[in-house]
Amino acid sequence: MGTLGKVVFWLVTAFVLFVIVAPLAWIYLTAFKSPNDIFTTEARKLIFFKPTMENFNRLFREFPFWDNFLNTVIISVASTVVVMVISSLAAYSFARWNTGKGHLLFTTISTRMFPGVVAAIPFFVMYRNLGLLDTRFGLTLLHIYFNTSFATFLLYGFFKEIPEELEQAAMVDGYSRVDIFRKIVLPLVRPGLAVTAVFCLVWSWNEFLFSFLFTRVAARPVTVLISSFWGSIEVQYGPMAAGAAIVILPTLVAAWFMQRYIIRGLTFGAVKG
């Protein structure tokens, strides 16, 4: 790589880094600013200001932040657990026995092919009749519905990578189907399971549209709370940034955790060893 190449490489890297880091930095800086510092036009104050916990105090005192945060945790974790159980078994079945000759797999995946909003109206009517509106259970069900297709599709690829002969060898060695799934298939597909689970968790954690439409008070996730700071009269940047700063943390951890596994997941084809 020549000097020019190096310059271009670092320019592009710096640009990408800026695009990713700038909004995060802005959120974390704003979270610790007083209202005056937030709205000042003084450029120096962008970074140099007197930090305050005022935004966090307001967030915890005046808004049901922790209740909503708990909703998010419960809904995303519960839906991910259920999705992983359903999808891993379904994907294994699709990958190994071609269950439904591809039609069933396509039907499963096709639930992802139309805009979510299209499904929102029939779901809304259904939920109203069933009394599922504004319940954690109801929103969890919706997240299961949307994530199952995606997770099945992703896991299908991972299961497909495991050579069938490996399982045949284990059958000859005297193991039952269930034992083979537990002792051979699951350990080998673990990186794939981790990647899929994290994707589902993050998607459910960040999900806004259905949370916004299907919850009001009791089951409201934290994403909807944060958006409510953007009122028609004023935008409360302080509490909004403080809330975002906390909510983002788990996903940042997940992203860091995932980068290890995604690389493993991508090079997963090396099963033959």
Add this chain to the structure above:
Amino acid sequence: MAEVRLENVVKMYGKKMAVRGVSFTCREGEFFSILGPTGAGKTTILKMIAGIEPVTSGKILFNGRVVNDLPPQERNVSMAFETYNLYPHMTVYENIAFPLRAPRWRLKLTPEEERKRVEEIAAFLGIDRLLDRLPQNLSGGQKQRVSLARALVRKAEVYLLDEPIAHLDAKLKFSTQTLLKEFAQRYGSTIIYVTHDFREALALSDRMVILRRGLVEQEGTPEEIYYYPRTDFVGRLVGDPPMNLIDGEIIPEGGTLFFRKGEDFTLRLEGRLAEQAQDVSWNENGRKVVRLGIRPEHIRLGGEKPSENAFRLPVYAVIHESESSVVTFRLRDNTFLYVRTVGFCKYGKGEEVWLDFDPQWMFFYGKTVEVLREGSSEK
């Protein structure tokens, strides 16, 4: 130990027939080989015996009992796969111990007993220093021996070995052959051994079958297969250089039958040979044609005319091997004739030599394979 019998076994993959009615019996305690070129259906047959692939029609019997519908877990067979199929997340030790730990066999070994069994078979195959490694850190030859160890560690009704030494280097191949032979004799095991290498099959087997495009071409002892090949295909497959196959005309003249190979040579046929030649000959452009087969070591060379049937040809090339030489002659139709002589052959290129076919080892065949000519490829 079990006797394994196949009765008219057919395997279809969709509309493609991979195995077209194969029958053979592997007796109890026998070392039985299935020899054939790529795509003959060897592995498919092994997998059907193991219960991995369902049989389309026909029967597979263990000790006279039909096992067609039994899953692999119920058949108590053991198999070494050509592709090794080691479990990538387990160490070599765990791989070998895996069949011992299957609840199905109710072995219930203590950890010490298990370690003893694994170490014994690992030492037997020379992989005892690799026990803590993962398969990804092994060479091809090492993986192959681990897969063989995993197949042999457990007492099974029948051991199915699919090209188990194909990926070993020459020296290891030889020593592992010796080990396999010893294993078979020590435990009186029934072994069905699949290979494309005729040397392995001849060296190891009590009996063997030759498989060709899903059909049994010949069944017999290694001696029968080598010295009395039933078809030109068997003669070609077994032996290096393979059996010489010479297509020539048969001409009756004054009550005697002659085999004429163009301008190259003419042989007088008597007794068994004359009958055989008549039986298998076919018509080509109004002439009676037949295929003569003779192994390279059954042709004698000499400086003086050794018999009435002998003829002279110029030497095309001489290849010296360690304990013998292969002398090549080129016939006028661009096919080669190979002759193996004991010791170091002293003939030079172009030298005219007398060739004498040993009538005891001459065979006549119908034509079922194409003979390689110079500048073409064998089919």
